[in-house]
Amino acid sequence: MVEWGAHGNTIRVISEYADDLAKKIGSENIYNFSIGNPSVDPPKEVNETIQRLITTLPPVKLHSYTPAPGLPEVREKMAAFVSESYGKHYDADDIFMTAGACGALAVVIHAINCPGDEVITFTPYFSEYRVFAESAGATLIEVPSRPEDLQPDMDALRKSVNEKTSSIVINSPNNPSGVVIKEEYVKAIAELLKEKSSEYGHPIYIIADEPYRDLIYDGIEVPFFPNYYPDTIYCYSFSKSMSIPGERVGLLAIAKDCTNRETVMHAIAGATRAFGYLNVSGLFQLVVTACLGKTSDNTQYIVNRDFIYNSLTELGYTCIRPDGAFYLFLKLPDGREDFCRRAMELGVMLVPGKDFSYPGFARLAYCVPLERLQGSIHVFKQLADEYGVSPKDNNL
């Protein structure tokens, strides 16, 4: 606990560096692309609903405790919405409202693991997975994605699954790369896990971490894992789609055809008790329910994606083209890990890929005003010169 708390995460360290540097060279010369905080306003219905609730509901009722899994009417509407959106049936009691996707992942990982269990995830991945797994007494096993397109390496996955495997956490669209796992891999993963679950005589769950599912470009569809693999625990957050990350509202959903569903749901409720978690904000449960189907205006993210992807590839950088989310994964020139440090000195804050267990890359969060991206291009030009990047090198 002390270690986890003392070192925090790199993103905070970068933020502090950025603040210090801003004092020296001026904040207008700092291009902080390290943080995944939505930059687009929430749908206007969010504040309109807050306004309506505080003027129409008795305050003592509005702000009162709710049942731990959420208000009955909230769970009912969430179940109906998920069912309708993805064509798989969920009832109200299949839904548990959580403190964002992070809250959902932490309780699920604590709920379904015993000491000695193994949780698999594909690199690159959100570093907190390791904290969740290890604090539950489990081990996090990394399986590489293929460097050319960041789709799963199926051979490596097959070698990593064993009888200690409890689950596999899959994040699509992916943070840090924005890549969506293609349907052919979804099917292959489902097939492999069915085979292995049967071989080992216990379910291997998929924990589908999908807070970015509604931030998708180019008409790409994100396969809904529960449709391919019933033993899926679906984790969703309204943080990114409604630009309300600070309010901590998400959900998990487990359909009736999930193996040992009731036991898993009990264990999830037990984990929330262990965490002293009582309920998602009563006000915000009602807010997201009233706003279901509304999202922030993603147009700006698409414009940003196109601008930064095109600008960097034209300069000669190699980037993974994001299908969604608001992150660009940039290949470090010649794999030189000092690139991020040098970029920081010049005012551009990136997060090194090694913080996502994927060295040789860096994450650029483009959830910022377009002008900031435009303003940073001269720095990327200077870095291109310093690192010998030229247009012909773009060969990914």
Added chain:
Amino acid sequence: MVEWGAHGNTIRVISEYADDLAKKIGSENIYNFSIGNPSVDPPKEVNETIQRLITTLPPVKLHSYTPAPGLPEVREKMAAFVSESYGKHYDADDIFMTAGACGALAVVIHAINCPGDEVITFTPYFSEYRVFAESAGATLIEVPSRPEDLQPDMDALRKSVNEKTSSIVINSPNNPSGVVIKEEYVKAIAELLKEKSSEYGHPIYIIADEPYRDLIYDGIEVPFFPNYYPDTIYCYSFSKSMSIPGERVGLLAIAKDCTNRETVMHAIAGATRAFGYLNVSGLFQLVVTACLGKTSDNTQYIVNRDFIYNSLTELGYTCIRPDGAFYLFLKLPDGREDFCRRAMELGVMLVPGKDFSYPGFARLAYCVPLERLQGSIHVFKQLADEYGVSPKDNNL
């Protein structure tokens, strides 16, 4: 985890029984005194501040992530408020905003315990303490309070402290009894723990669980533990004092003179990472800060306390007179544990004392409209007849 989730807590079971019974005998005949949900409106400034924030702050900023321990300006104002209220100095970095007092207790207990450690608490106590301790790998050790006044049994405490003792959780005013620990006992506990910390060569922390500190009657003062014992982690919630339990806002505070303060703070930050806890609702951090010093109008609780305490003692029941909070602890006639079950059948919902590890008593939550308390008296009369309670029996 499965066990904790499957059995939930008794209060929920009672609630479901009450709902079923209401269908049979009518909800007007159900007197549900089982739940500690504030019944008095929040101070009007709560909704006024929400209104102001949604109309003046940019929505994307208002609802964005905050640092895990809270917004800097929020922590600063909390530190100033606690310092001024209790005469001990706290800085912004001594404050960590939490999901209510429950969130604070869970992270603290996970932060400071290693497997094998022992956490002491006085009976009667809030049953989740056991879940927090056991999920952290520690053992919860119960030390009885004296049945006549529910003050700590100091001899029993002395016998229970040993080299495995990491901490003692003290809840004053107490849930389920409303009793405030008197200053002489606060001093005695502090003295004993100083002696034992020194003997064993490690700090034994006091975890002061004080969500009811602002619900106090008869001008009683609640001693502020950090003033008597520096190795205190102070846990507070705005749930009860501002009637906003569903919004999950609390804090913990650790002053600079606490032993190993920095390590403890790191471990607390680490525990929040393990729990997938990111921050208290950004909106509500600002709301409680703007409303600091305001509380709900407690007058109704005092009226209720006087009514139910006087009515029941006049009937011959023996009750602990509450100094604060909104609970009455009622001695079961002849210690007969079937009393609560019979009361339930007659429509009066109480929580058995054994759910607080204090058999022979029952908790009556009087945070309800006065009419409900008045309406229930005929049931208590019938129960008095059935259990042979008469005015002369009131000899506590």
